[in-house]
Amino acid sequence: MSVEPTVQVTPDRYEVNATPYPNDYLNRHYFSVWVVYRGQDRWSVNPEPNMRMCLNRDGEWDYEPAPTNHEEGWRERHRFEFVEALVLAKGVAIALWQQSILRGGE
Numbered sequence: 001m002s003v004e005p006t007v008q009v010t011p012d013r014y015e016v017n018a019t020p021y022p023n024d025y026l027n028r029h030y031f032s033v034w035v036v037y038r039g040q041d042r043w044s045v046n047p048e049p050n051m052r053m054c055l056n057r058d059g060e061w062d063y064e065p066a067p068t069n070h071e072e073g074w075r076e077r078h079r080f081e082f083v084e085a086l087v088l089a090k091g092v093a094i095a096l097w098q099q100s101i102l103r104g105g106e
Contacts, residue, residue, distance in 0.1 A: 012037040013049050016089035018097040031096045035085045042079035045089045054078050055088055 017032040019025065034049045044064075045055035052064045056077045064078070080088065 010037075014086070014089075016086065016093045018090070018093040031093065031100065033089045033092045033096070035082070035089050038079055041081065042075070043082050043085035044079060045085050045092065055092065059088070059091075 014035045015032050016035060017028055019028055019031045021028060029048075033055075034046045036044050036046050036049055038044050047053055047061065053061050054064045056062050062078065065074075
């Protein structure tokens with residue numbers, strides 16, 4: 001008797017972008033931020049999915065040390081519930097796009 005495997009699909013990162021261009025726009029990564037799953041139902045907001053920077057609760061970018069080097073309180077300041085992370089990421093994505101317009105970009 002064989003046991004059928006259970007297939008699970010778990011999205012672990014979301015690109016958040018506020019440009020008016022389609023998904024295949026070549027330079028969209030300049031205007032994107034990422035919401036990345038970090039375990040225990042917590043998410044981070046990162047400028048790139050594998051970059052060692054993340055958004056804190058004050059809306060500032062901080063260096064992200066290795067998990068074993070997180071100081072006390074670090075996770076509370078840099079990890080969010082999914083909906084909160086999406087709201088923060090949307091705000092950053094909109095600001096990136098608006099800054100580009102003010103600089104005369106895109």
